[in-house]
Amino acid sequence: MSKHPLWSALLLLLLVSVSGAAFGAAPPVAVLTVDDAIGPATADYLVRGLDKAAQEQAQLVVIRMDTPGGLDSSMRAIIKAILASPVPVATFVTPGGARAASAGTYILYASHVAAMSPGTNLGAATPVQLGGVPGAPDKPAGDKPAKPDSKADDSNEATLTRKQVNDAAAYIRGLAQLRGRNAEWAERAVREAVSLPAEEALKQRVIDRVASDLPALLSQLDGQTLKTARGEVVLHTAGAPLVEHAPDWRARLLAVITNPSVALILMMIGIYGLIFEFANPGSAIGGVVGGICLILGLYALQLLPVSYAGMALVLLGLALMAAEAFMPSFGALGLGGVVAFVVGAVILIDTEVPGFGIPLPLIVGLALASAALIIGVVGVALRARRDAPVSGDAGLVGSLAAVAAVQADDPLGGWVQLQGERWQVRSSAPLWPGQRVRVVAREGLRLAVEAADNPAHTGE
Incomplete structure (x- = not known):
C-alpha cells in the first residue's frame, strides 16, 4: 500500500464514504408543527414546508399536530399537498392531551403514517359550518311549523346539510381506503361526530402507531416501506437527524392578519386613516398608514369564509361614518353607520369553526369608539355653527378697521387694511385718516362703511 499512495488514498476515501452512509448519514427528517386552528396561514406553512422538505431530500416529514379543527378550504389544500408529496408524511398527534379534531382528523387520515401519543384523541369530524350542533336530536314529528313557508325552508336547509355531510363522508372514506384504514369509523366521525383515544384508535385500525414521543415514533418507523407519489420509499429513521422548520415571517404575518378580529x-384603521388624510390633505401619514391597513384587511378577509351580506353592511357602515365626518348630519348618518357596522361585523364570518369568530366585546368596543368619534365631530360642527363667521363676506360685515387714507378728490372715499388686504371703502359721511369705521356691506370690490364712533374732528 505504501508503494501506491494514490490508490491507498482512494481506497480510504471509499471506506469512509461507505461507513458514513452505513452509520449516521441517513437523509434528514423534516419536522413541522401545527398547534392552533387550521386556516390560510397553516395551509401556506405546511404546503411550503412540504416543498422545502422535497428540495432538501428529506426521507420523511413529520407534522406534529394539536388542533381543534379549521377551515374546509385550508384543510383540502393541505391534503392535496400531502397526496402529491414525493416525501412521505407522518402526522403525529402529540404531546399528551393534544387532539386532532375535525379538519385534523381528515389530515391524519390523508397522511402516509397516522400516529398518536398516549392521552390524545381524534374525531368529531362533522363540518360545523353547516349550523346546528352535531348529534342534536331531530324535531319531533308532531311539531308543526308556525308559518306556511317554514316547512319548505326547513326542507331546503336539511337538503343542503345532507349534501354537505355526504360530501364530507365520501371524502374521508376515500382517504381511509387510500391508506388502508378503518373507513367505517371515519364515516361515523363525520355523521355522528364520534371521537377516539389513541389506544382505541390503534385497535380499530384508525391510526398506525402509538408512540410516547418523536424519537420513539422514528424508531418504530425504521425500515418501513411507504408508497408515495414518487414511488416506494424505505425509511431509515432510527437516529436520523431532525430538521425543524418553524413558521417564517410570512407565515407568522399571515397568521396574524387572517385572524378575523385583526x-x-x-x-377600521384604514378607513379612519383615509378620513384623516382627506380632512387634512398633504399630511401623508394618514393616507399611507390607512391605505396599507385597508389593503391588508381586505386581503385577509378574501382568504376567510366571509358573508357577503356582512361585508356589505360593514362597508356601508364605514361609508356612513365617513360621510358624517365630511357633511355632518348631526348624528343621523353616523349612528346609522354604527348600527350597520355592528350588524355586519356580527355576521361577517360565515363559519362556526373555533378560532375564526369575531368576539362581540371587540365589535362593541369598535362601535363605541366610532360613536365617540362621531359625537366629537358633531360637537365641533355645532360649536362652529354657533360661532360668528370670521372669513368671507359674512366675516367682513361688522368688522372694525381704521381708515388708512382718504381720496384727495372725494372725502367720502378711502382705503382700510382689513383681513390682511387693502380695501377701498365708501361712506355717507366724510372720512379722515385714522378714523375707526365699521363695515356695513360689501359692494363688489368696495366696502360700505360707517363711522364706528363720532369724536370731534380736529383736522385743519
Whole structure:
C-alpha cells in the first residue's frame, strides 16, 4: 500500500464514504408543527414546508399536530399537498392531551403514517359550518311549523346539510381506503361526530402507531416501506437527524392578519386613516398608514369564509361614518353607520369553526369608539355653527378697521387694511385718516362703511 499512495488514498476515501452512509448519514427528517386552528396561514406553512422538505431530500416529514379543527378550504389544500408529496408524511398527534379534531382528523387520515401519543384523541369530524350542533336530536314529528313557508325552508336547509355531510363522508372514506384504514369509523366521525383515544384508535385500525414521543415514533418507523407519489420509499429513521422548520415571517404575518378580529381592526384603521388624510390633505401619514391597513384587511378577509351580506353592511357602515365626518348630519348618518357596522361585523364570518369568530366585546368596543368619534365631530360642527363667521363676506360685515387714507378728490372715499388686504371703502359721511369705521356691506370690490364712533374732528 505504501508503494501506491494514490490508490491507498482512494481506497480510504471509499471506506469512509461507505461507513458514513452505513452509520449516521441517513437523509434528514423534516419536522413541522401545527398547534392552533387550521386556516390560510397553516395551509401556506405546511404546503411550503412540504416543498422545502422535497428540495432538501428529506426521507420523511413529520407534522406534529394539536388542533381543534379549521377551515374546509385550508384543510383540502393541505391534503392535496400531502397526496402529491414525493416525501412521505407522518402526522403525529402529540404531546399528551393534544387532539386532532375535525379538519385534523381528515389530515391524519390523508397522511402516509397516522400516529398518536398516549392521552390524545381524534374525531368529531362533522363540518360545523353547516349550523346546528352535531348529534342534536331531530324535531319531533308532531311539531308543526308556525308559518306556511317554514316547512319548505326547513326542507331546503336539511337538503343542503345532507349534501354537505355526504360530501364530507365520501371524502374521508376515500382517504381511509387510500391508506388502508378503518373507513367505517371515519364515516361515523363525520355523521355522528364520534371521537377516539389513541389506544382505541390503534385497535380499530384508525391510526398506525402509538408512540410516547418523536424519537420513539422514528424508531418504530425504521425500515418501513411507504408508497408515495414518487414511488416506494424505505425509511431509515432510527437516529436520523431532525430538521425543524418553524413558521417564517410570512407565515407568522399571515397568521396574524387572517385572524378575523385583526382583519376587522385593520379595516377600521384604514378607513379612519383615509378620513384623516382627506380632512387634512398633504399630511401623508394618514393616507399611507390607512391605505396599507385597508389593503391588508381586505386581503385577509378574501382568504376567510366571509358573508357577503356582512361585508356589505360593514362597508356601508364605514361609508356612513365617513360621510358624517365630511357633511355632518348631526348624528343621523353616523349612528346609522354604527348600527350597520355592528350588524355586519356580527355576521361577517360565515363559519362556526373555533378560532375564526369575531368576539362581540371587540365589535362593541369598535362601535363605541366610532360613536365617540362621531359625537366629537358633531360637537365641533355645532360649536362652529354657533360661532360668528370670521372669513368671507359674512366675516367682513361688522368688522372694525381704521381708515388708512382718504381720496384727495372725494372725502367720502378711502382705503382700510382689513383681513390682511387693502380695501377701498365708501361712506355717507366724510372720512379722515385714522378714523375707526365699521363695515356695513360689501359692494363688489368696495366696502360700505360707517363711522364706528363720532369724536370731534380736529383736522385743519
